[in-house]
Amino acid sequence: MLLAHGYGCDQNMWRFVAPAFEESHRVIRFDHVGAGKSDLRAYDDERYSSLEGYASDVLEIIHDLDLRDVDFVGHSVSAMVGVLAAIREPDRFRKLVLIGPSPCYIDDVDYVGGFGRDDIEQMLVSLDSNYLGWSTAMAPVIMGNPERPELGEELTNSFCATDPVIAKKFARVTFLSDNRPDLHKLRVPALILQCADDVIAPAVVGDYVHDHLEGSTLVAMNATGHCPNLSAPDETVAAIKAYL
Amino acid sequence: MTEEWVTFARLGRTELVRLAGEIDLANAPEIGREIQRRTGHSGAGVLIDLTAVSFLDSAGVRLLDSLVGDLDRSGTPIRLVVGETGAARMTLQLCAFRDDLMSTDLDRAANEVS
Amino acid sequence: MTESGGDVPDVTQDLRVPWDEDPGDLYEHAPCGYLTTLPDGTIVRVNETFLAWTGYDRADLVGRRRFRDLLSPGDKIWYETHYAPLLSMQGDVHEVAFDVVCADGRRLSTLVNSVLGRDPGGSPRAVRTTIFDATERRGYEKELLAARHAAESSEQRVRALQQVVADLAAAPTATEVAEAVVRAPGLAFGAGHSSVWxxxxxxxxxxxxxxxxPGGPAPDDIPTSATRPVAEVARRGDLHVFATRAEAEVEFPELAAAMRRTGCRTAVLLPLTTGFAGETIGAxxxxxLSFGFAEQxxxxxxxxxxxxxxxHQAGQALDRARLYDDARRREERAIFLAGTTRALEEIPRLMPRAHRLVERIVPDVAEWAAVRLQVGPAGLLAEAGGPGPDPERLAERVATVVAGGAPQLTDDGPDPDCAVLPLTAGGKVLGTxxxxxxxxxxxxxxxxQFLHDLADRAGLALENARLYEQERAIARTLQRSLLAGDLxxxxxxxVETHYQAAAHDLEVGGDWYDAFLITPDKLAVVVGDVVGRGIDAATTMGQLRSAIRALASAEAGPARLLERLDxxxxxxxxxxxxxxxxxxxxxxSSEMTYACAGHLPPLLAEPGDSPRYLLDGRSGALGSRAGRTARVEHRAQLPAGSRxxxxxxxxxxRRNRRIDKxxxxxxRTYAGRRDAPLPGLTAGLAESLVGKEHADDVCLLCLALGTEERMExxxxxxxxxxxLLRKDLRGWLTSHQVDGESTQAVLLACSEAVANxxxxxxRDDPFGIVDVTATVTADTVEVKVTDRGNWKASEQDVARGRGLQLIRQVMDQVTFDRAEGTTVTMRRTRRRAR
Known part of the structure; x- marks a missing residue:
């Protein structure tokens, strides 16, 4: 089982879910380039200018570890990354579990993605404000403890650490991508976990994905928000187990 | 230039062209142009006298052929006067020139075309 | 504290506020907002401070809204992707910047700290959140951020520009400069689509x-006079920035359309100019360079x-590349010209030289090339490549150039790239x-400039070849006329003779043969070799040949003749x-007297005997100062049937064979052919001894006591x-008592064959040579007509067809042999009866 974290966090987000599968699966978690403890030098503007680059990474992991019959669990943007990877090499995958997937976050004619383009632009601006808080250089300033930089260190090294520059680019790729045309190409069975009241991937988007992924299963969860793996790990684990 | 091989005269109203010597690729085109320039404009008949021709090749035949064609088209009577033997007779016969075109006697031919 | 012995009084009592702090009041009116929410964010408690800041009624919020709902849309994403996960995992979150949307739509900048409270079982129970008004601090942060942005983007631009300038300096060609420039807007400004014209x-x-x-530039060539934006900006020479599509629409609707197509909201058109920054005059x-931004x-x-x-940097790099291109092209052209001159010199003959010229030009210089030379009645043509231009227009231009002697390079007509240059030598137009x-x-x-140079050199080379051909033709005619004289x-x-010129026949040699009757009963035969080649050698050979004829006498004999020749x-x-x-x-008497002046010994084959070299009667070359000049002669008997x-x-x-060999x-070869018929014997000997690839002229004469004869x-x-040929042939036929009708027939057939x-x-070679050989036997007359020209089967026109027909009619047997040229062999049976 390959667990792929979404935008904004790192593999820590699977901490409540992963143990439940360690009996039945070989569980592999990883950090996308730019997140967690990944090697930041591996980031390449060109490669990661579309989700295909991230999909290539997933396939490289599968090749390097020679994984077969992979159950891929992707959260948020990684759900789409998993879809793209499975389109390219369907033989490697057994099933996909897509948590809060969205092929396109921006509204379009006859499509509700949940956001206007301006919302995304504003979000990108606000990233600056918050990454100010997380960046190594600025953390002590904001903390008001310039004489204790280790506080900043601690903060940035804690959960969901992300390189701010890469995170901003990742955000751009995540929220500006439109992978709707790719959905119909998927041949691997997929489970869609749709939370209640998820502003990032609303129910209509879940329905859209369900309609366009042939042979997919949609489970509406009681959990609210965008991260059921954190807010409702038990329900999430149960839904995945039921499907697999 | 061409007087060595061709001279022009009149026999009554009839135009008389006398050819002499060897007519071949080297001189036939020029002789042809000279004959065309000088004859067939009066409407009277034309006699081509080949009795003094000592050699005639296919270029000479070409010249006579086109001359006859032109005069025939304009309705001008023409006769070729050719010796009973000799180079010109041989070549023209080989090329199957019409018998009615050829005559061996100048005076009889002159009568025919006048 | 009391351990110090009571010296220091406990002051905490004194500092206690003089009234009892009401915890409820403290909660409601604390200098920060308080929110208590369920784990899913539903607000369960909120203090007055927060309500006062945001303008909400308590009833609007409690139990009805979640904290997330109060955030701006962008911050909702942040909440879901960062805040909520962190809170779940860490139990608390600090110093998150959120914009809270107030009741009247105003946005309040805040900093938020949250703590997740858990029940005794460890399950999340409630979230306590403090909210600080960070308006001023966020203002300061924004300035800080803006400054950082400016510094970063400026630094990025500088780095990008440095990279581009370095790339430009390293780009040797205009194309490479363009490829470096086209990357610059992306690197320096994060621009999207970018193109260079x-x-x-x-x-x-x-x-x-x-x-x-990714597909590279679409083929898009714009006339400089066009109204299209790129052409317009090139003419104006100014930077054009269109911040919006609407702005572009005003001036260049076409550009606005392109911007819509490529999803570009802001477009920049930048002329790349020479000169220094700030200078526009004379630049x-x-x-x-055009580039655009996806965002406005x-x-x-x-x-x-x-x-x-x-x-300016790009313009200067282009200027440099242009100069470099020019220099390189000049160098290439110079090499090409020198190479062409050398290549042409290797081939002395006119048409091959003309062909080599056009073959060098295509495809290196042009797609199609043709040399027309005003040589011979029809002119000569060498052509390569294709397709050629419209023939009528070409003919017009050629005529103009021939008449005026000035090149025609440009044309607005249908073939703008068809150029015609005169080929001149000594001020005369030789062709085009x-x-x-x-x-x-x-x-x-x-x-x-290059084409002029090329035409000048070609003109000179072709004129030299023409002169060479002319001289060669004269020399050859002279030589042939002397050799083929009245034997x-x-x-x-x-007498059977054979002369063959050297294979790579540069110039005619000075070899000759002759046979003449000194008296009705005394025959002289001679083969000689004059030093040198070319027209001089041919002339000298003629003089020497005439001198021998004049100086030979019945009384003198060979030795005396040689003395006179000295x-x-x-x-x-x-x-x-x-x-x-x-x-x-x-x-x-069949007695022979012979002498050799520095020459190879004659070879005599007597009937029934092996051939032997006649090694007597030897002395030095004519006029030799080192050789023996005492002239000697020797006698030998020639039995009937000797050759x-x-x-x-x-x-x-031969270069690779010793002379004794x-x-x-x-x-040995001569002995092997002892019984071969005399006609063809000498040619056969030459063929078998030296073949076609012979480096030197070969001249042979074979004298036989017999009756076979041949005319060449x-x-x-x-x-x-x-x-002239007919005259000779007529005499030769008559001397062999060939009947009159056969004579007429052979004359006609031979004339037609030669005319063909x-x-x-x-038809392309006015310098060609036609060889005619006639042989006669008791029964037949045979004539061979050989040319080395280039026949095309399709060119059998009607008129020439009549010639062939005549040949077939008057001759009994006609064969054609087309190898390197054509040999027509015609045979007719003699009619002795007549």
Missing amino acids: LVDPDRAQLNAVASTD EVLGV RGLTDSELRVVRLLG LALRMAPGRRTAAAEA PTDPRFA RFVDRVESARMATLAYCEIDLK LLLYTDGLIE GFEVLA RSIGADPVQIA AIEHGY
Whole structure:
């Protein structure tokens, strides 16, 4: 089982879910380039200018570890990354579990993605404000403890650490991508976990994905928000187990 | 230039062209142009006298052929006067020139075309 | 504290506020907002401070809204992707910047700290959140951020520009400059789509040469006079920035359409100019860079400065590349010209030289090339490549150039790239060189200087070849006329000769043979070799040949003749060191007297005996100062049926064979052909001893006591010569008592065959040679007409068809042999009866 974290966090987000599968699966978690403890030098503007680059990474992991019959669990943007990877090499995958997937976050004619383009632009601006808080250089300033930089260190090294520059680019790729045309190409069975009241991937988007992924299963969860793996790990684990 | 091989005269109203010597690729085109320039404009008949021709090749035949064609088209009577033997007779016969075109006697031919 | 012995009084009592702090009041009116929410964010408690800041009623919020709902849309994402996960995992979150949307839509900048409270079982129970008004702090942060942005983007621009400038400096060609420039807007400003057009002054257009599109630039050539934005900006030479599509729409609707198509909201068109930054007068526009941004944005003054700087840097790099291109092209052209001159010099003959010229030009210089030479009645044509231009227009231009002597390089007509240049030598127009340049390459007008040089050199080379041909033709005619002169015919003997010029026939040699009757009963045969080649050698050979005829006498004999020739050589210096073998044969007594002046020994084959070399009667070359000058002669008896062979050194000398070996081979070959018919014997010997690839002229004469005879003539490809040939042939036929009808027939057939050779075989070669050989036996007359021209089967026109028909009618047997040229062999049975 390959667990792929979404935008904004790192593999820590699977901490409540992963143990439940360690009996039945070989569980592999990883950090996308730019997140967690990944090697930041591996980031390449060109490669990661579309989700295909991230999909290539997933396939490289599968090749390097020679994984077969992979159950891929992707959260948020990684759900789409998993879809793209499975389109390219369907033989490697057994099933996909897509948590809060969205092929396109921006509204379009006859499509509700949940956001206007301006919302995304504003979000990108606000990233600056918050990454100010997380960046190594600025953390002590904001903390008001310039004489204790280790506080900043601690903060940035804690959960969901992300390189701010890469995170901003990742955000751009995540929220500006439109992978709707790719959905119909998927041949691997997929489970869609749709939370209640998820502003990032609303129910209509879940329905859209369900309609366009042939042979997919949609489970509406009681959990609210965008991260059921954190807010409702038990329900999430149960839904995945039921499907697999 | 061409007087060595061709001279022009009149026999009554009839135009008389006398050819002499060897007519071949080297001189036939020029002789042809000279004959065309000088004859067939009066409407009277034309006699081509080949009795003094000592050699005639296919270029000479070409010249006579086109001359006859032109005069025939304009309705001008023409006769070729050719010796009973000799180079010109041989070549023209080989090329199957019409018998009615050829005559061996100048005076009889002159009568025919006048 | 009390351990210190009570010296220090406990002051905490004193500092206690004088009234009881009401915890409820503290909660409601604390200097920060308080929110208590369920784990899913539903607000369960909120303090007055927060309500006062945001303008909400408590009833609007409690139990009805979640905290997330109060955030701006962008912050909702942040909440879901960062805040909520962190809170779940860490149990608390600090110093998150959120904009809270107030009741009246106003946005309040806040900093938020949250703590997740858990029940005794560890399950999340409630979230306590404090909210600080961070308006001022966020203002300060924003300034800080803006400053950082400015610094970062400025640094990025500087780095990008440095990289681009380094790339430009390393780019040797205009195309590589364009490829470096096209990357610059992306690197320096994060621009999206970017393209470069370069001005092609020759074609007065702008060519799309580079693009950031993965597929490279779409082929898009814009005339410089066009109304399209790129052309317009190139003409104006100013930077154009269109911050919005609407702005572009006003001036260039086409650009606005392109922006919509490529999803670009702001577009920049930058001319790439020579000269220094800030200079516009006299600066030349060498290209245009266009780039666009997906988002709508203006450019700051400092960005504009950078953009302009980029335009100048690129312009200077283009200028340098252009000079470099020029220099390289000049060098290539110079090498090409020198190479062409050398290549042409390797081939002395005219048509091959003309062909080599056009073959060098295509495809290196042009797609199609043709050389027309005003040589011969029809002119000559060598052509390569294709397709050629419209023939009518070409003919017009050629005529103009021939008449005016001035090149025609450009044309607005249908074939703008068809250039015609005069080929001149000594101020005379020898012909024309016509070219069609390949589309997309430099035009003929742009290459004018080079093409002039090329035409000048070609003109000179072709004129030299023409002179060479002329001299060669004269020398060859002279040589042939001397060689093929009136060899005596006599029933008592027969002479067979063969002359063949060197294979790579540079110039005619000075080899000759002769046979003549000194008295009715005394025959002289001679083979000799004059030093040198070319027209001088041919002339000297003629003089020497005439001198021998004049000086030979019945009384003198060979030795005395040689002495007289030694004196002759004193006056005709060019004949000095000539060698010759000279034999006099008394036809009554069959006694031969011979002498060799520095020449190879005659080879005598007597009936029933092996051939032997006649090694007596030897002395030095004519006029020799080192050789023996005492002239000696020797006598030998020639029994009936003897064959005497005289030859020149070309027959036996071969680079890879020793001369004694050559003598041996000749004697053996000669012996092997003892019973071969005389006609063809000498040609056969030459063929088997030296073959076709012989480096030297070969001259042979074989004297036989017999009755076979043969006539050989070689005439130039000129109709006038046919009459002369006929005269010789008529005499030769008559002397053999060939009947009159056969004579007429053979004359006609031979004339037609020669005319064919001239009109077809040599239609492109007025210097061609037609060889005619006639042989007669008791029963038949045979005539062979050989040319080395280039026949085309399709060219059998009607008129010439009549010639062939005549030949077939008058001859009994006609065969055609087409190998390297054509040999017509015609045979007719003699009619003795008549």
